[in-house]
Amino acid sequence: MTLADAKARLSIPALWTRLELPGKPTKSCKSPFREDRHASFSVSADGGLFNDFATGEAGDAVDFLQVATGLSREAACRKFIEMAGGRCEAPPMPQRTPAAPQARQKPILPDMRRGTAAELEALARLRNVSLAACLLASHDAVGLLRMDTWKERAAWIVTDNERLNAQARRLDGQRWEGIGAKAQTLPGSWASWPLGIKAGAHYPAFLLCEGGPDLLAALHFIHKAGAEATHFPVAMLGASQRIHTDALPVFAGKRVRIMPHTDEAGREAAERWAAHLATVGADVDCADFSGLRKADGAPIGDLNDCTSIHPEDEKELEGLLPT
Numbered sequence: 001m002t003l004a005d006a007k008a009r010l011s012i013p014a015l016w017t018r019l020e021l022p023g024k025p026t027k028s029c030k031s032p033f034r035e036d037r038h039a040s041f042s043v044s045a046d047g048g049l050f051n052d053f054a055t056g057e058a059g060d061a062v063d064f065l066q067v068a069t070g071l072s073r074e075a076a077c078r079k080f081i082e083m084a085g086g087r088c089e090a091p092p093m094p095q096r097t098p099a100a101p102q103a104r105q106k107p108i109l110p111d112m113r114r115g116t117a118a119e120l121e122a123l124a125r126l127r128n129v130s131l132a133a134c135l136l137a138s139h140d141a142v143g144l145l146r147m148d149t150w151k152e153r154a155a156w157i158v159t160d161n162e163r164l165n166a167q168a169r170r171l172d173g174q175r176w177e178g179i180g181a182k183a184q185t186l187p188g189s190w191a192s193w194p195l196g197i198k199a200g201a202h203y204p205a206f207l208l209c210e211g212g213p214d215l216l217a218a219l220h221f222i223h224k225a226g227a228e229a230t231h232f233p234v235a236m237l238g239a240s241q242r243i244h245t246d247a248l249p250v251f252a253g254k255r256v257r258i259m260p261h262t263d264e265a266g267r268e269a270a271e272r273w274a275a276h277l278a279t280v281g282a283d284v285d286c287a288d289f290s291g292l293r294k295a296d297g298a299p300i301g302d303l304n305d306c307t308s309i310h311p312e313d314e315k316e317l318e319g320l321l322p323t
Contacts, residue, residue, distance in 0.1 A: 001086025003062070003077055010084040011047030012061050018083065019068050022240060022265070031055075033067060033191050034238035035211075038180035055185045070192035070244035112146035112157065114138040119147050119171065123156050126173050127213050128307045133220040136228070144196055144215060144233070150184070151176065157186075158195060158212035158235065165193040167237045169212055183211065185237055192236075192244040200232030201250050205322050207233045208273060209259040210266065213304035218259065220307055225321050239269035243276045252280040257322040259287050259303040266302070285322065292316055 013025045021032035025043040030036040031052055040054040051058040057067055065083075066076040115123075120134040123145075137145035143161035150157070150168040153176075159166035166186045170176065176184050185191055195215065200206060207218040218233035225231075236243070239261065243251075256277055260270035270286050277284045292300035293310040300306055306317060 001081050001084065003081060006081045006084035006086055007048070007061055009086075010061060010080065012043050012050055012064050013047045015061055015065055015068070015083070016043075019065075021068065025050075031240075033057075033240050034185055035181060035183060036179075037175075040179050054179045054181070055187055055189060055191065057187075057191070067191065068242070070190075070242050070246075072245070075245075112148045112159075114140070115145070115147035115156070119154070119156075122171060123216075126171070127216050127304060129216045129220040129304075130223060132223045133216050136219045136223060137216060142196070142199055144199075144219075144235075147171075150186075151178075156212070158215055158237070160195045160197075160199055162193070162198055165189040165191065165195060165237060167212055183237070189237075190244060191238060192241045194243055194247050195235040195237065196232060197234055197247045197250050200234060203230060203232040203254075205231045205255040206251070206257070207231060207259055207303075207321070208256055208277075209233060209235050209303055210239055210261055210269060211235065211237060211302075214259060214302055217302075217304040217307055221303075221317075221320055227321055231321055236269070236273070239265040241269075243273055248276060248280050251277050251282040254282050255322045256282045256284045257287055258284065261302045262289050262300065287320065 016025045016032065023030050023032050027042055027045065028039045029041050029043065030039050031041040040052065042051045049060055050064050062076055062080045065080050066073060069076065071079060115138055120138065121131060124131045124134050134145065136142060144158060146157045146159060148155055148157055154171040155168040156171055157166055157168045166189055167183050168186060169183050175182050209215055209218050215233050215235040222228055222231045222233065258270045258273055260266040274284045274286065289300040289306065292313045294300060294305055294308050295310050300309065309317060
């Protein structure tokens with residue numbers, strides 16, 4: 001079966017269902033690959049094309065499969081033909097499109113500035129983390145935090161020194177105009193790339209968390225425990241993402257604790273990531289924040305919430321870092 005034959009058989013809506021992605025593919029829908037409070041994703045009427053207006057990702061059904069799985073272009077083509085019910089006797093010819101990771105070998109972002117003392121202090125107050133955590137994140141050797149202007153707004157950007165994936169949030173804590181979300185994955189990003197994976201390659205233990213606020217919170221607790229030499233944070237930018245296949249080998253043999261959000265999407269993400277990590281022999285478990293309260297009495301929803309935990313529940317965070 002040729003790739004063209006497979007595309008005629010297998011549409012994006014059918015892939016969406018087969019991959020058990022959240023939501024429903026329509027002309028105006030929410031992205032299945034990231035947090036999307038307002039519909040900024042589109043699937044064409046014939047089911048052959050998709051467009052993510054927030055991130056810039058776009059392409060055909062094979063590109064959709066590649067974004068969903070993190071496979072290389074060649075592997076995605078083979079997988080697509082198999083899912084369409086065919087056999088691939090020889091490697092299909094790769095088709096270069098803007099959405100294909102294999103066509104993006106260079107970093108998507110230039111070097112960005114580390115941020116002024118005033119900006120880092122403002123971010124520490126905004127996310128209720130220590131200034132030391134923000135300083136650690138912005139250190140050149142770590143490279144997880146940069147500052148810039150995005151859409152004419154002062155923004156804090158989580159990325160890493162590979163600069164293959166990046167997500168921007170406003171420094172004033174407000175939502176981005178146009179998409180109604182607080183986080184925007186920057187165009188050209190490998191959305192499934194775990195931030196920090198290369199910088200943390202020599203560390204024995206990882207805290208695997210979701211999103212920029214939890215990434216800063218992970219560094220907050222690592223610094224608080226004096227564990228900077230042994231523990232490193234790694235962040236997935238979205239609960240629907242699968243860990244990129246090129247990053248998985250770095251987790252082999254590591255001690256990994258997943259810091260999930262307490263909602264259904266967070267629990268599903270934790271199960272998915274644990275399954276991915278098990279394939280490379282990582283020693284994995286998950287933190288459990290259920291039943292914990294913030295200082296105002298509201299339930300803890302994620303690791304960042306734990307920075308304002310109720311004093312009576314603080315003892316429950318003993319042993320938060322894996323050993």
